[in-house]
Amino acid sequence: MLNQPKKLLPLLIIAAIGPAQASDTSGNTVLTLGTMEVQASEYGSLTSQQILTSVDILDRSLIENKQVKTTWELFSLLPGVTVTSYGQGSGTGEFAIRGFNTEGEINAVKILLDGVPSNVHSGNMDYLDMVPSLDIESIELVRGTNDPRYGLHNIAGNANVTTRLGGNYKDAQVSMGSFDTYNLQAAAGFQDEQFSQNYSVAYVESGGYRDRSEFDKVSLSGKWFVTPDNTNYSLGLIARWHESDANSPGYLLKEDSRISPSSSYDYNDGDYTDQEMGQLSAHLDVDLSDSLFWSFKTYINSFDSARLVQWRDGDPKQRSIYDEIHYGALSSMTYRMSDVVTFEGGMDIHHEENESERQISSLRDQTFDLTTYGAYVQSVVRPTTWLKLVPGVRVDSIKGDFKDRLTNIRSSINDYDAIWQPKFSAVITPIEGYNLYANWGRTFQIGVEQGAYHESGAPSLEPSINEGWEVGVKFKPVHNFEGRIAYWEQDASDEIRRKFDGSGATGDGENIGETERRGIDVQANWQIVEPLLVWAAYSWQEAIIKNPGSDPGLAATKGQEIDHTPSYLISAGVSYQITPKLSSTVTAYAQGDYYIEKTNEDGQIDDYYLLDLAFDYQLNAKTNLNLQFKNLTNQYHEYAWYWGGTTGSFHTPGDKRAIYGTISHSFD
Numbered sequence: 001m002l003n004q005p006k007k008l009l010p011l012l013i014i015a016a017i018g019p020a021q022a023s024d025t026s027g028n029t030v031l032t033l034g035t036m037e038v039q040a041s042e043y044g045s046l047t048s049q050q051i052l053t054s055v056d057i058l059d060r061s062l063i064e065n066k067q068v069k070t071t072w073e074l075f076s077l078l079p080g081v082t083v084t085s086y087g088q089g090s091g092t093g094e095f096a097i098r099g100f101n102t103e104g105e106i107n108a109v110k111i112l113l114d115g116v117p118s119n120v121h122s123g124n125m126d127y128l129d130m131v132p133s134l135d136i137e138s139i140e141l142v143r144g145t146n147d148p149r150y151g152l153h154n155i156a157g158n159a160n161v162t163t164r165l166g167g168n169y170k171d172a173q174v175s176m177g178s179f180d181t182y183n184l185q186a187a188a189g190f191q192d193e194q195f196s197q198n199y200s201v202a203y204v205e206s207g208g209y210r211d212r213s214e215f216d217k218v219s220l221s222g223k224w225f226v227t228p229d230n231t232n233y234s235l236g237l238i239a240r241w242h243e244s245d246a247n248s249p250g251y252l253l254k255e256d257s258r259i260s261p262s263s264s265y266d267y268n269d270g271d272y273t274d275q276e277m278g279q280l281s282a283h284l285d286v287d288l289s290d291s292l293f294w295s296f297k298t299y300i301n302s303f304d305s306a307r308l309v310q311w312r313d314g315d316p317k318q319r320s321i322y323d324e325i326h327y328g329a330l331s332s333m334t335y336r337m338s339d340v341v342t343f344e345g346g347m348d349i350h351h352e353e354n355e356s357e358r359q360i361s362s363l364r365d366q367t368f369d370l371t372t373y374g375a376y377v378q379s380v381v382r383p384t385t386w387l388k389l390v391p392g393v394r395v396d397s398i399k400g401d402f403k404d405r406l407t408n409i410r411s412s413i414n415d416y417d418a419i420w421q422p423k424f425s426a427v428i429t430p431i432e433g434y435n436l437y438a439n440w441g442r443t444f445q446i447g448v449e450q451g452a453y454h455e456s457g458a459p460s461l462e463p464s465i466n467e468g469w470e471v472g473v474k475f476k477p478v479h480n481f482e483g484r485i486a487y488w489e490q491d492a493s494d495e496i497r498r499k500f501d502g503s504g505a506t507g508d509g510e511n512i513g514e515t516e517r518r519g520i521d522v523q524a525n526w527q528i529v530e531p532l533l534v535w536a537a538y539s540w541q542e543a544i545i546k547n548p549g550s551d552p553g554l555a556a557t558k559g560q561e562i563d564h565t566p567s568y569l570i571s572a573g574v575s576y577q578i579t580p581k582l583s584s585t586v587t588a589y590a591q592g593d594y595y596i597e598k599t600n601e602d603g604q605i606d607d608y609y610l611l612d613l614a615f616d617y618q619l620n621a622k623t624n625l626n627l628q629f630k631n632l633t634n635q636y637h638e639y640a641w642y643w644g645g646t647t648g649s650f651h652t653p654g655d656k657r658a659i660y661g662t663i664s665h666s667f668d
Contacts, residue, residue: 027052027388027427029437029474031484031523033077033535033573034059034138044285045295045334046344050380052390052425052437053144053157053470054080054486054521060164062573062585063136065616065626067175067183067660069204071128071136071161076589076610078141079523079537079571083589084564084639087213087652089246089273089307093639094125097143098156098468098490099517099543101564101594103641105497106445110150110158114165114238116281116299121324121354121370122448122498123153126303128161130242130277132202132219134173134185137162145468145490146423146441148376148392149332152350155443155466156490164189165223165236166196170667177628177660180207198223208249209655211264212271215246225283236283244275248309251650257638261653271309271317278302293334300327312647316360323355345377356449366450370400370413378423390425398446402453411453415460419444433476440469447496451509461511466492472521483524490517494549500641511549512598515562518542531577539569545598560600563642566607567592581618586611596649597642603649608637626662631655 030049033056048055056078068074075095076083084102085093093102100108107123118127143157150158167189175183187200198221205216225236250268252261281299288294303324310317332346351371358364378392400413423441430436445464446452454460472486492515499510523537543562548554570590577583590609596602614628631637634657640649 027382027429027435029053029427029435029472029484030055030057031079031474031482031525032057032059033525034061034063044293045332046342046378046380048140048142048147050342050388050390051142051144051147051439052388052427053142053146053439054472054484054488055143056141056523058139058141060137063133063139064173065614065624065628065662065664066133067177067626067628067630067662068133069181069206071131071133072125074133074136074139075141075159077571077573077587078139080143080519080521080539080541080569081141081571082566082569082591085652085654086639087208087210087249087654088251088309089213089215089248089271090126090129090217090244090275090305096156097141098488099519099541099562099565100156101543101562103497103500103564105500106155106495107153108155108157108445110152110154112150112158112160113240113279114163114281114283115160115330116238116279116297117150117152117326117328117330117350118279118301119153120303120322121326121352126275126305127277127279127301129217129244130219130221130240130279131161131163132185132187132200134171134187134202135163135198135200135221137164144439144441144470144488145443145466146390146392146425146439146470148378148394148421148423148441149346151348151374151394151396151419151421151444152372152446155445156468163200163221163223164198165225166191166198168668171664172667173662173664175660175662178658179209179655181205181658181660183662194227194229196223196225208247209658210249210262210653212247212249212268213264215244217242217244217246232288233284233286238279238281238283240277240279242275242277244273246273247271248273248307249652250310251641251652253647254640254649254651257651257653261636261638261656265313267310267313273305273307275306276302276304291336293336294331295334296329296331298327298329300325302326311643311650318363319357319359321355321357321359324352325354326350326352340382342380343377344379345375347373347375349373354449365405366403367405368400368402368449368453370398370452373397373399386429388427390423392423394421394423395419396421396444398452400452402450404450411450411455413452414446414454414462416446416463419463419465433478435474436472437474438469438471440467442467445492445496447509448498449508451496451498461496462494464492464494464496466490480527481524484521485523486521488519488521491515491546492517510551510554512545512554512557512562513548514546516544516546533575534573536572537570540567541565541569542567554598556599556601560598561595563595563598563600566594568607570609583616585614585616587614588612596640597644602642605638605640608635610635610637622666622668624664626664628660628662630658630660632657 173185185202248271249264284296328350330348376394402411421442425439427437468490470488476482519541543565573587617625637654
């Protein structure tokens with residue numbers, strides 16, 4: 001048992017973050033961007049380090065002064081990540097990994113905020129916006145199919161945003177810059193031996209680069225954790241609230257996007273997206289003995305969204321409404337039997353009550369509930385100092401009912417049965433500093449909204465099984481240089497994606513058939529000299545439709561690339577301490593070209609790169625000044641999607657060059 005309970009909370013925080021530059025480098029496949037130095041803890045649940053896949057951690061040293069309008073933009077700093085800005089009101093964009101696209105048709109990343117599941121029903125990532133950058137401690141991205149801890153939406157991996165827990169600080173940040181943008185943030189922490197409190201507030205307002213793209217949003221959070229004297233547990237409560245109001249500039253035809261990229265059509269006047277989101281979660285962690293640890297979380301999430309949009313000239317305006325309540329619980333038990341063997345088992349339940357409407361002569365009016373039950377077991381076996389094995393298995397069961405209020409027809413969930421997902425990972429350390437690893441695992445995908453339910457007279461759909469494997473080497477030949485090279489593949493059976501064109505107004509999906517994804521990731525971090533840090537990552541990826549679904553209209557997609565999947569991804573940066581008070585950071589993001597529709601017959605969107613430059617000046621011990629240039633070279637970049645027919649494609653030009661200034665002050 002722990003003799004000093006006040007140390008339990010920091011240990012739990014370390015376990016949630018995952019070791020970054022741990023003292024034991026053998027069997028470690030994690031790479032870290034930033035200056036975080038966290039030692040591995042012998043307490044707590046198993047972390048992502050033990051999963052033995054491509055895990056990347058982004059530390060707050062690269063986050064706290066980064067000027068972003070939305071939290072998902074921070075993922076562009078991580079390797080192997082596709083980021084896309086839609087530029088449409090509150091639905092500003094998403095990120096994707098492992099050859100999946102960011103269209104929202106398939107959302108393949110499980111999102112967690114302090115370990116709490118935080119996807120909306122469709123898998124979209126709206127909840128990320130609840131966490132302002134000043135309150136983020138780290139971002140952990142797990143890529144691959146071999147993590148058994150999560151089920152629903154964990155198709156290609158998961159991302160955990162860890163916020164600041166504990167500590168004593170009072171920080172404030174004021175930013176302003178291009179497009180009449182203002183960003184105000186404050187965060188405070190108060191901690192004694194038994195009780196910690198953390199608070200954050202953020203307000204962002206911007207006129208936007210394009211006409212009719214004004215928005216404002218506010219985020220609030222409070223975190224309270226108690227570790228009573230002479231006890232071995234920590235109990236906490238986290239509450240978050242977010243509200244945003246945004247105009248939507250709409251999409252431009254290709255020729256207009258080149259002539260006048262900042263414009264908006266007159267018929268988009270009045271288009272908007274408003275959102276309200278809330279999250280309340282309770283956390284209990286108990287050190288039952290020197291070798292046994294229990295973790296329990298329960299939560300409730302609320303999501304309300306209303307969007308008014310007109311797609312084309314002459315079309316009627318359509319109003320989409322989503323009203324969702326999700327609640328659930330996660331529990332895990334970790335038993336460290338010896339230095340050789342550790343066991344962990346966990347269970348979770350997630351329940352949703354959702355309403356979805358699309359109003360224009362009542363195109364859609366649906367209510368549906370969805371419940372997932374999951375359980376897993378995994379073990380870490382280390383028979384020798386140079387070998388680590390991690391077998392595991394997960395099983396999920398799904399229940400639910402659907403009602404179409406327009407037709408008064410009810411449907412039950414497809415008969416998915418028990419969805420078994422075996423996993424296995426291994427790492428060999430033949431020489432200190434060189435870790436050869438391999439993993440294999442299965443994950444699953446089901447439809448969303450109407451696509452998850454069984455229509456009378458139609459065959460019941462099986463879940464789409466994703467089977468993936470990866471081989472790689474993580475190397476650290478010297479203390480100031482580390483890198484990782486990996487090759488991966490991921491195949492899916494009967495891949496299901498949402499329909500977003502006119503035929504998808506009912507919220508249904510389509511089976512695009514068997515798909516195959518593969519890629520190569522190369523990344524490295526190099527502290528060349530004490531003031532100079534360089535990091536770079538290159539990913540090549542390919543996503544192919546191997547065998548189309550049974551719909552005759554899909555025959556032409558066989559062997560073609562899945563739309564909106566960039567052929568390569570690059571993220572890189574250079575940080576240099578010019579003087580003891582002045583530092584500079586250059587970051588770059590690039591993505592390759594991609595097809596905009598699944599037959600690959602209607603052209604490609606060109607590749608592009610974005611270059612950002614920032615200067616930080618430490619005015620004194622408490623005040624920091626930051627100047628940031630985004631899209632320094634004024635590169636034209638865009639998001640585009642395909643309507644079809646004579647309309648062709650729609651385009652959203654991205655922000656041109658922008659300048660932001662920030663003042664950060666600590667009141668400690």
